[in-house]
Amino acid sequence: MYMFKKTFFIISVSIIVSAVTSYIMISNFKSQWERKYKVSTPIRYVNYESEEAGSVTNSQYISSFPNNFTKAAFVATPTVVNIQAKTKNALDIWNMEAGTSTGSGVIVSSDGYIITNRHVVQGANDINVTLSNNREYKAELIGQDNSTDLALLKISAKNLKVIRFGNSDSLMVGEWVLAVGNPFNLSSTVTAGIVSAKGRSIDILDDAYRIESFIQTDAAVNPGNSGGALINTNGDLVGINTAIVTKSGRYEGYSFATPVNVVRKVINDILEFGQVQRGILGIGPEEISADLARSLQLPNVAGIYVGRVNPDGAADRAGLKPADVIVTINGKTANSVPVMQEILATYRPGSKLSVDFYRLGKKLNTEVVLQNKLSSTAMINSNPGNLLDNIGFELRDLSTKERNQFEYGGALVQSVRKKSIVDKINLEAGFIITRVNNIKVSSVNQVINEINNQKGKIKLEGLYPEYPGRYSYEFEK
Numbered sequence: 001m002y003m004f005k006k007t008f009f010i011i012s013v014s015i016i017v018s019a020v021t022s023y024i025m026i027s028n029f030k031s032q033w034e035r036k037y038k039v040s041t042p043i044r045y046v047n048y049e050s051e052e053a054g055s056v057t058n059s060q061y062i063s064s065f066p067n068n069f070t071k072a073a074f075v076a077t078p079t080v081v082n083i084q085a086k087t088k089n090a091l092d093i094w095n096m097e098a099g100t101s102t103g104s105g106v107i108v109s110s111d112g113y114i115i116t117n118r119h120v121v122q123g124a125n126d127i128n129v130t131l132s133n134n135r136e137y138k139a140e141l142i143g144q145d146n147s148t149d150l151a152l153l154k155i156s157a158k159n160l161k162v163i164r165f166g167n168s169d170s171l172m173v174g175e176w177v178l179a180v181g182n183p184f185n186l187s188s189t190v191t192a193g194i195v196s197a198k199g200r201s202i203d204i205l206d207d208a209y210r211i212e213s214f215i216q217t218d219a220a221v222n223p224g225n226s227g228g229a230l231i232n233t234n235g236d237l238v239g240i241n242t243a244i245v246t247k248s249g250r251y252e253g254y255s256f257a258t259p260v261n262v263v264r265k266v267i268n269d270i271l272e273f274g275q276v277q278r279g280i281l282g283i284g285p286e287e288i289s290a291d292l293a294r295s296l297q298l299p300n301v302a303g304i305y306v307g308r309v310n311p312d313g314a315a316d317r318a319g320l321k322p323a324d325v326i327v328t329i330n331g332k333t334a335n336s337v338p339v340m341q342e343i344l345a346t347y348r349p350g351s352k353l354s355v356d357f358y359r360l361g362k363k364l365n366t367e368v369v370l371q372n373k374l375s376s377t378a379m380i381n382s383n384p385g386n387l388l389d390n391i392g393f394e395l396r397d398l399s400t401k402e403r404n405q406f407e408y409g410g411a412l413v414q415s416v417r418k419k420s421i422v423d424k425i426n427l428e429a430g431f432i433i434t435r436v437n438n439i440k441v442s443s444v445n446q447v448i449n450e451i452n453n454q455k456g457k458i459k460l461e462g463l464y465p466e467y468p469g470r471y472s473y474e475f476e477k
Contacts, residue, residue: 072178073190075235078132079107079163080228082182083116083139083153085124104181104228105129105153106163106237108267112137112155115267116227117242118144121151129155132188143270146389146417147209147278148258148345149242152270163229166236168259169332171195171215179219179241179255181228193219193255199339202256204243209278209373209394213342214256215239221255230257239263262345269348277379279347279370282313285337288325296325297361302335303327306357310414311399312375318368320357327363328356344370350377374444388448391475392420393427395444402465409442410434410462427460427473435461451477 085101103120107113114129121127127139137155144151171177172195179191194217201212215230221241230239239257246252269276284307293301304326309316320326326334330353334340347353349372356365371377373388375396388395394414403409413431416423433441436450437459451458454477461472 069176069178069190069192069233072231072233072235073180076163076178076180076229076231076237077188077190078161080132080180080182080188081105081107081114082130082185082187083114083120083227084128084130085121086126086128087123102182102185102224103226104224104241106227106229106240107160108163110158110160110162112157112160113142113267113271114139114153114155115240115263116151116153117240118146118149118151120227121153127153129153130187131160143274145266145270145276147205147276148211148262148266149205150240150258150263150266152267163231163237164235165264166232166234166238166260168215168238168261171198171232171238171259173197176233177215177217177219177238178231178233179217179221179225179228179257180231181221181225181241183220183222183224185224189225191220193217196254199336199342200256201338202243202245209280211258211262211341211345213259213262213338213345214242215259217255217257218253219255220251222251223249225255237263259342262342265346273379277348278373279344279349279351280314280372281340281344281368282310282315282371283320284308285326285340287337296323296358298325298358300335302333303358304334304337304340310396311401312397314368314371318355318366320355320366320368321359323359325358326355327358328354330354349379389417390421391451392417392422393429395433395447397443398432405465409440411441411444411447421475422473425473425475428464430464430466431460431462431471432465433460433462435459 081104083103083105087099101120101124103116105114105116108115121141127141129137129139137157139153139155142152142154175195177193177195181189183189195215196218197216200214200216202214203212205212215238217230221244225241228241229237230241232238238260240263241255241257243256244251245254266276286305286307288298288301288303288305290301292305306320306322306324306326309320309322326340328334329340329343332343334343347370349370351370353368353370354365355368356363369377373394393416395411396414398410398412410432413427413429413433415429416427433447435441436447437454439450441447441450456477457474458477459472459474461470463470
């Protein structure tokens with residue numbers, strides 16, 4: 001009897017302890033679950049904002065925390081189109097099947113303007129656009145830009161849904177983004193990832209003025225996504241998906257988008273001038289290393305080392321010298337060459353920029369007036385710029401010092417684009433053009449006019465200041 005009572009007591013106590021323990025655990029789990037999943041998430045600005053009174057918000061664009069992507073997908077998907085670009089050889093009298101490039105595009109105006117990548121439509125003579133509702137249109141190529149790999153198309157349509165523009169400057173590393181496009185011709189595909197890095201250069205563009213300051217993400221991007229939208233979780237456009245780094249030819253975790261602030265500038269320039277108005281600083285920029293920062297007495301390992309200053313260029317006229325280190329441009333931190341390129345890409349020739357820089361350990365400031373490809377501050381129309389781009393070199397007028405030194409007129413070749421017409425005839429940077437088809441020229445404008453006036457074979461004559469003798473080069477226009 002005694003043993004029975006003792007056993008009953010022990011069992012009763014065990015049941016009570018187990019019940020109390022279970023109640024405590026369940027209550028604790030419920031509390032944690034409610035805190036983690038049931039507390040509503042507020043919409044906040046994507047830039048960091050101090051809690052201190054009087055703090056200033058740097059962006060007017062908002063993006064919600066990633067609790068649900070359906071709103072963003074619903075808003076953006078109807079504005080992303082499928083692009084089929086066909087290229088037929090003009091000599092193909094048998095009308096054989098044309099090469100086809102497929103990609104994506106983003107509607108930027110209700111009357112049919114669409115932004116995409118240049119490599120999607122390059123060389124195409126038949127461009128077809130399919131909207132998210134399966135309506136099909138023929139598209140016209142309005143303009144393109146080598147330095148950003150962007151192109152603007154136009155279809156004859158009205159009342160189209162338009163993407164909402166965000167602000168790529170406000171993006172933060174770690175923020176959720178969505179890629180919207182047509183990978184492998186799978187229409188209206190949405191993938192998610194985060195911003196992995198900003199200001200990333202992957203060395204894929206050949207243009208002398210290339211802008212490689214990509215937004216890197218891990219959102220899945222595959223062939224067919226090129227030209228599509230990168231959006232934040234509010235549905236705002238923050239970039240145009242452009243490239244992936246891959247060994248297999250498919251997505252391997254790294255995708256890259258052109259920042260929307262650069263895209264906006266390209267669109268506006270093409271519509272207004274027929275080509276992009278590139279503001280040029282006129283320096284040979286280099287990255288800062290730890291050893292270089294130490295030797296130059298810099299407070300941080302960041303900035304743009306000025307390795308070269310172009311004579312009579314914007315930087316030269318502003319008083320910048322070799323070995324200066326640029327740290328901010330118009331109040332924006334320029335901590336690397338790609339970031340500097342992105343900042344300058346949003347300005348036009350003639351823009352006045354405040355530049356902070358270090359010289360011999362001392363921080364100074366100057367005002368720079370950006371120039372164009374022809375070494376002036378004026379806007380240029382589409383003809384000269386397109387001519388130089390097609391031939392493949394950048395020209396500038398000789399400085400007063402150079403004219404006095406060599407006693408020639410002419411135009412100096414500042415750079416040569418890889419695989420271009422003049423690159424194939426072995427013309428090199430530093431060449432001074434003094435004659436075009438035996439006609440003497442004394443300026444960039446004269447070189448352009450003479451090339452425009454000639455048909456067929458073009459002969460460029462001139463000299464290299466560092467080498468004796470005269471040289472000539474010929475190419476077919």
